[in-house]
Amino acid sequence: MVKKLFSQHYSILKYLVRWSLIIIPVAIAIGSMVALFLWLLGWAIHYRFAHKWLLYLLPVAGVAIHFLYKWYGVSAERGNNLIIDEIHQPGAGVPKRMAPLILVTTVITHLFGGSAGREGTAVQIGGSIANLFASWFKLTDADKQVILTAGIAAGFGAVFGTPLTGAVFALEVIAIGRIQYNALLPCLIAGIIGDLTVAAWGVHHTQYHIDHLAAGEYFNGQHLQTGFLLLGKVILASAVFGLAALAFSKTIHAVKSISLKWIKTTWLIPACGGLIIIGLTFIIGKPDYLSLGVDPEYPGAVTIVSAFQHGGADAFSWLWKLIYTAVTLGTGFKGGEVTPLFYIGATLGNTLATLLDAPVSLFAALGFIAVFAGATNTPLACTIMGIELFGSEYAVLFGVACFTAYYFSGNSGIYSAQKIATPKITADE
Template sequence: MRHFSVIQTSIIAALLSVLRWTAFLLPMAACVGTLCAVFLWALDHVTEYRFTHPGLLWFLPLAGVAVGLAYHWFGRSAEGGNNLIVDQIHEPGGGVPLRMAPLVLVATVVSHLFGASVGREGTAVQIGGSIASGFARLFRLDDNAVRIILMAGIAAGFGAVFGTPVAGAVFAMEVLSIGRIDYRALVPVAAASITADMVCHAWGIHHVPYKVAFAGSPDLFGETFHTNPLLLLKVGMASVCFGLASLLFAESVHRLSPIFRRLCPVPWLRPAIGGILTILLVFIVGTRDYLGLGVIAATPDGASIMNFFHSGDYTWSWLWKLVFTVAALSTGFKGGEVTPLFFIGAGLGHTLSTVLGLPTDLLAAVGFVAVFAGAANTPLACTFMGVELFGATNVIYIATGCFIAYLCSGHSGIYLSQRISVPKTAHPHITAGMALRQARALIGQSAPHTNEQPSSDTPTRTGA
């Protein structure tokens, strides 16, 4: 009887814990999903408006200053962005301010309206972290529970904004520490990501469908098989380039940000430099294809993520998008890095497919997720994202791209608050638990200040 009583008590305690978590986890995820729906709806409308009113680009420097002033007056710790959230998960302290959600949402929409080359992931992650932190304060959660709900907030924002709930859950756990995943929060983050995605969809938000026609090659017996050795080798070669592109992007932002800080010590004026540079770049390149998200172009044959899955001449589009995005993020524009990274990866994949003789849509899909995997140090999450976006048929190639790009991107990345649990390569001074910003300093790179935000979304920049 005593044994039965112990079991009964354990069951009741577990049920109460589930009910307690459900009471604040699902409403939190629903709030994040709703705000992500508002955000995506606004992005669609401002992008369409910018396409039909190209003269808005001239006001980009003023828009940047307005956003800079808003953060100067009201932002305070919210300026920390994604890195602040990651830091709070590792070492709960002051929390993530609730004002971060409306600030970053409005700032990102303004950035896109006037043509800044930024993303949306950082915005979604910061919305999720801000709302989750607010719920943590409301329910007076302890430090361990705060860590879990902040991870759930990241998962909710990421899963909803991209329509990839499984990748959102894995990303929230994987982005914290390089080389190790803590699965203790698996159920809460999965529940939050799935709920937020469902709520976002329920509001009528639909994500762009990507289609990869390639479905395997015939083997020696004439049957279609999911892996071709020569094709896999070529994908591996391209993936080295994807990893190096990740490294180039992250280091460009981290190295240029301090330079712009020295050139313009007034933070709220700094985005004006990025706005002016963007206008100059448009005149140099002769196209506006590299403004905004870049998912679709203003013209049918313009450089865009969607068009990279088809034939066309987009040889250097990936590099121009990198230049445009670095100019915006390193001067303080809000919006994030991830969608620009998708553009860079898909564009580079399109270019390399011609060089290596690979199916264009396949390598564009691999590059799409692999460059992000290298920049964010999240190869598993990006593999799941590839499956959710492109289907499981080519998962071997997708995983190969993500894993190799992750290894080739070195000890760098867009989130400097990440901890290194398992170093990618042996280094006498890099130890477990070290923040990525410290590792960059030790391997001879000029690391930015510890409060720097690489984005979102990137200052931490906001979303893709």
């Protein structure tokens, strides 16, 4: 009995040491590349702030991105979906050039005003570098699946400063209704090391804050701080967050489908997308929905941060950002979907808080994580993200919001390669 127990613990220790030695250098490389990406992204956004005429070159930038992928990255065109497919079934591999190509094209998108995010870039950097290390280490297909999943965790954790979220997101995003626990430790190590590496390079993340709720807003008791009226408002708002996530996913897919159907010359698709973004900006009369949406281009601009304050968003800011991002990504520009989802969720939360007479900063935070949860089908990761970004005080409400949005967003999402391992509801329900 003692010998068997010793053998088991020795195997566990061997497993821990082996994967730590494999993952740590991978995560450091990914974190370093993500730090470079975040620095370049910040430079590009602020450079455009100072040179507003760059927006008029957005169609040209889109054509340049199209030909960069046509000439150098056809196999990398599918982005995050390629990495997810490779985890499901190892085959052709993730191209080495995916990391530098997505980094450069995402910076180009933001430099000229395209509405996109950064998560997709970080995940593709993580997957590409992890695949490179897998070939160097000569890993088996099973181990390659694990290291690719860890690469997603490192990239996601590093780009947002949320290492635990990165780990759980990587495990949860691969298939709806199933988590592969064999990659749990590598993903945790990767998320933590990736985040620490970005911090070591001196790159800082945006801080968000929820105003403390008044005592009357709470249910009577210290442990259940969810008054029934407030809880009802959260559930109602979260159903709307889920529908917004569904609308986001469907709109991006629709833009892609319509573009390919009606524009036969493929390089004209991003050119038209760029022209639409320019036209929308003229119609609206302000540049608030361009680029990332985190830093304000001018005092009073609508941003994710401003959405946490009374009057910090217009009634339809969320809808404009949804349209801008769907046009940008649906016509071939590069970047992620998650930061725009944060923007959509936070500004929609601001609007719903006004309509429901609810705490603005709390509902902005709930929308921030819940729209993301619905669009990616990752409610566990997004609940943890709420705790990592906003603190644990409202963890119950974070969970209610993310799981409600998850159900109301349907079985589809922004990642077409995401499989349905277990449907959200069974057929007889």
